[in-house]
Amino acid sequence: MLTIEENGRVEIGKIFQIFFKKFMAKKTTIGLIQTKVFDNQNKNIENSVIKIKEAAKKKAKIICLPELFLSPYFCQSENHAKFKLAEKIPGRLSDIYCKLAKELSVVLMISLFEKKTTGFYHNTSIVIDDKGKIISKYRKMHIPDDPGYYEKFYFTPGDLGFKSTKTKYGKVGSLICWDQWFPEAARLTTLKGAEILFYPTAIGWHPKEKKLFGKSQLEAWITIQRSHAIANGVFVAAINRIGLEKIGKRKIHFWGNSMIIDPSGNIIAKSKSDKEEILITSIDLNKIETARNHWPFLRDRRIDYYKGLLKNPKDE
Secondary structure: OOHHHHHHHHHHHHHHHHHHHHHOOOEEEEEEEEEEOOOOHHHHHHHHHHHHHHHHHHHOOOEOOOOOOOOOOOHOOHHHHHHHOOEEEOHHHHHHHHHHHHHHHOEEEEEEEEEEEEOOOEEEEEEEEOOOOOOEEOOOOOOEEEEEHHHOOOOOOOOOOOOEEEEEEEEEEEEEHHHHHOOOEEEEHHHHOOOEEEEEEOOOOOHHHHHHHHHHHHHHHHHHHHHHHHHOEHHHHHHHEEEEEEEEEEEEEEEEOOOOEOOOOOEEOOOOOOOOOOEEEEEEHHHHHHHHHOOOOOOOOOOHHHHHHHOOOOOO
């Protein structure tokens, strides 16, 4: 039978264990896989699996790969034959990563070319939990149509809305590439509860423009990611590919620079522009509350006056 003093020590010990467990649960480790993409799907699968296993070995718990990493960036041209790359979800490709997530007990964020049904295709990111189950599907909402980025030819705009997904290792928000230029996407995903915004990306320079515009283009891309982190008080993870990819006469030099940004806008980890890397970073999700308490941007929003955001600009 325990004495009062011993009972007190037991209760204090339990309280400490609960507090310690809760505090530690707010920490997680992100793994970003910056990779070169080959003109061979099986080689890309093999390369990604090797790197995912390496990231897991280095204690990464949430692992994300670049946009459409299983093939060269086919949107440089409009080619009906490329629709053959699309696949249903779940399907053969997603099954590979579901089995891998279960084997490694990690959360995987995988970008796929999805065939919804005949004639409807999406640029899609799935979240696979540590049990190997697809627990969320996000379809890219903003679809670009620029020289060398003819995505409107291939992808129907997303129809599932913005999402936050609760995982064992944190609440993640899936967004994709062009989405990263829109503050509305980051804000709405944050308001859903996301603690970390992930942007799997395929972005780079047109080689002929690099000398004149390259530095400012890259800096603009970095700046907008930091802005999302600051304005929303969240972590941001942007994952890009590397290498020069050519389709016909068109070329894109993908600029890498994958990075993780804290809620105060500090870049806490960043890769190079010209090599494959596995970026592993431990983050403390408690920093979200600290940042929001000091910079209460969410508190001070004037949602009663934001209806104008639902309209396009007026004619001059």
